[in-house]
Amino acid sequence: MMNAAPSHVSSLKLDALAMDALSPQERDATQAHLDACLTCRTRAEELASHRRHFTAYVLPRADRLPTRVSPWGPRWRWWAPALALSSAVVLLLVLVAVPRPPEEPQYALKGGAALQLFAHRGERTWKVEEGEALAPGDQVRFVVEGLGLPYVLVVSVDGAGQVSTYFPFGGNESGLLPSRGMPLEIPGSVVLDNAPGPERVFALFSRKPLSFESVAPALRELSSGGADVIRDRARLPVPAGAQASFLFEKTQP
Amino acid sequence: MSEDRLHSLYRTYGPALYARCRQILGDDAAAADAAQETFLRLHRQLDRAPDAHHALAWIYRVATNYCLNQARDRRRRAVPVGDLPETPGVDAERLLESRDLARRLISTAPPKVAEVAWLHLADGMTQDEVAQVLGISRRTVVNRLADFHRHAHALAGRPPS
Numbered sequence: 001m002m003n004a005a006p007s008h009v010s011s012l013k014l015d016a017l018a019m020d021a022l023s024p025q026e027r028d029a030t031q032a033h034l035d036a037c038l039t040c041r042t043r044a045e046e047l048a049s050h051r052r053h054f055t056a057y058v059l060p061r062a063d064r065l066p067t068r069v070s071p072w073g074p075r076w077r078w079w080a081p082a083l084a085l086s087s088a089v090v091l092l093l094v095l096v097a098v099p100r101p102p103e104e105p106q107y108a109l110k111g112g113a114a115l116q117l118f119a120h121r122g123e124r125t126w127k128v129e130e131g132e133a134l135a136p137g138d139q140v141r142f143v144v145e146g147l148g149l150p151y152v153l154v155v156s157v158d159g160a161g162q163v164s165t166y167f168p169f170g171g172n173e174s175g176l177l178p179s180r181g182m183p184l185e186i187p188g189s190v191v192l193d194n195a196p197g198p199e200r201v202f203a204l205f206s207r208k209p210l211s212f213e214s215v216a217p218a219l220r221e222l223s224s225g226g227a228d229v230i231r232d233r234a235r236l237p238v239p240a241g242a243q244a245s246f247l248f249e250k251t252q253p
Numbered sequence: 254m255s256e257d258r259l260h261s262l263y264r265t266y267g268p269a270l271y272a273r274c275r276q277i278l279g280d281d282a283a284a285a286d287a288a289q290e291t292f293l294r295l296h297r298q299l300d301r302a303p304d305a306h307h308a309l310a311w312i313y314r315v316a317t318n319y320c321l322n323q324a325r326d327r328r329r330r331a332v333p334v335g336d337l338p339e340t341p342g343v344d345a346e347r348l349l350e351s352r353d354l355a356r357r358l359i360s361t362a363p364p365k366v367a368e369v370a371w372l373h374l375a376d377g378m379t380q381d382e383v384a385q386v387l388g389i390s391r392r393t394v395v396n397r398l399a400d401f402h403r404h405a406h407a408l409a410g411r412p413p414s
Contacts, residue, residue, distance in 0.1 A: 011276070011376040012313055012386070015269045021305035046352075050275040050284075051268035058271055058285045059264065143293075185290070 009033050009040045014047055113242035115154075115203040116143040120189070133249045136194035142167065142186040144177075146205035149241045152177055153204045153212065154186065155219060158250070159197025159227040163219045165212055166190060166201065174209040192250060198230045200247045204240035214238065262299050263292055270295075270312050277320035277371065279356055287323060291316045313372070313386050321367045324360040362404045369397040 009030055016022050017030050034041050117128040120139045128134065144152055144167075151174035154167035167186050168175040177184055200222070204210055215238045222233055234245045270292055275284035292299075295315050302308035355375035359367050372383045373394070380398075384391045 008377045010378040010382060011273075012309060012378060012382065015272070015309055016306055019269065019305045019309070021309065047272045047276070050272035053275070053281065054268045054271035054285075054288070057281075058288065059267055061285075 008037065008043075011043065011047065014040070014044045017044075018048065018051065113147055113149075113203065113205050113244045114143075114145040115201065115244040115246050116145075117141070117201075117246060117248070118143070128246075128248060131247055131249065133251045134192055135251055136192055138192045139189045140192065141189045142201075142203075144184055144186060144203045144205075144244075146177060146203070147242055149205035149207060150177055151175065151206045151209050153206075153210050153215065153240075154201065155204070155212070155215060156199055156201040157219045157223045157230060158195065158199035159230060160195050161223045162195070163216060163223060171212070173211045174204070174206060176209075194250075194252070196250050196252045198227050198247060198249055200230050200233070200245055202236050202243055202245045204236070204238060205242040205244075206240050210238065210240060258300065259296060262296055265305075266299050266308055266312060267292065269309060270316055273312055273316045274320050276352055276375075277317065277356065278324060279352060283323065287316070287320050291319050294319075310386050313376075314388070317368050317371060318364070321360055321371060322364065324356060325364070325367070358405060359401075362401050366397045366400045366404065369394055370401040373398060374401075 013022070013026070013030055017027060020027075022030060034044060118141050119126055119128050119134060120141075121135065121137070128140065134140070142154060144154070146152055152167060153165070153171075153174040156162075156164045156166060158164075165171055202215075202219075204215065215236060218236045218238050222230060222236070225233075231247055234247075235243060236245075267288060271284055271288040274287035274291065275281065278284050278287060291312075295311055298311045298315075299308050302311060352375070355371065359370045359375060361367075362370060368387065369383055372378045372386060373380060378386070380391050380394045383394045387394075
């Protein structure tokens with residue numbers, strides 16, 4: 001038989017007590033309960049122990065992050081299947097102002113669609129800046145944010161004329177994002193090749209899947225313009241509800 | 254948002270966020286990963302939260318959902334269902350005291366059912382508190398708890414009493 005929840009103090013209230021976020025009345029009542037209840041004192045100590053662990057061991061590593069907190073933890077999940085791409089990669093934040101979708105996603109974020117790249121080399125992981133030079137062998141991952149639009153297609157074009165689909169990797173059409181309105185780390189990473197020159201990546205967000213074939217002509221047209229056109233053109237003339245792009249340079253080995 | 258502000262938010266709310274993740278995942282390294290991941294998702298809400306109580310509600314809402322999904326994925330990959338206790342014991346007192354039991358039992362439930370069950374049974378929230386944190390009606394909370402009750406007894410191979 002399922003019992004009703006016992007009259008203990010909730011974890012939320014224990015956290016609030018620790019953060020001094022309770023009203024004086026609630027604080028006194030919670031403290032009085034703790035004084036009388038071994039179960040809740042034990043739970044409160046467990047939470048406090050976890051908080052101390054964070055401050056002692058987790059937070060210092062986060063401080064080493066060069067910019068924003070990375071979606072990768074301290075173990076840097078680079079063991080994740082690195083998609084051996086021939087082409088290079090990406091990233092960072094771009095902002096294309098687009099109309100908000102009519103229905104508000106549960107955790108909607110204000111601002112534009114975004115594409116971020118985080119690179120990893122040896123022991124170092126960092127957020128890549130627009131136009132930054134990356135080296136052959138660098139591993140990169142993407143984080144996208146599409147204003148609640150459910151589908152994204154991540155494609156790229158480089159100075160050598162190579163057109164690629166990074167998400168879904170090698171796919172023919174947009175992939176469904178598992179969560180709407182929140183930054184999402186795209187699974188897997190890509191490894192940069194040694195072909196030098198610019199590469200521009202586009203994240204194309206939409207309500208319905210976009211086929212690669214429907215955007216390929218625009219990518220090829222961009223590619224045919226040469227390196228300077230790839231560097232200058234940050235939007236693709238395709239029917240995406242929102243888009244973001246990022247430029248990086250691939251260096252000589 | 255400036256980098257300083259971001260780190261300030263992480264210092265302020267990171268401990269509670271990590272503790273939340275650690276309770277559900279039961280593993281330091283996985284909790285550290287989850288804390289960073291959920292912070293990335295949450296930092297704008299935390300920045301706009303009018304006070305710590307609202308910020309904690311966001312943390313509980315998003316981190317609970319994320320971590321239960323992680324726990325479910327790990328179970329799917331590596332842990333056989335057979336390691337569940339012979340008698341699930343959907344007993345609030347037991348689940349409140351044993352994270353391991355709560356983790357093994359609750360993470361097998363459907364996602365929306367699991368988050369309600371965790372907040373009510375493993376965190377000790379009232380049904381009203383659960384409804385408030387998740388932004389759903391109390392009736393929905395009651396229904397999902399009943400679903401969890403049936404789920405737990407189905408695992409035990411016996412009908413709900």
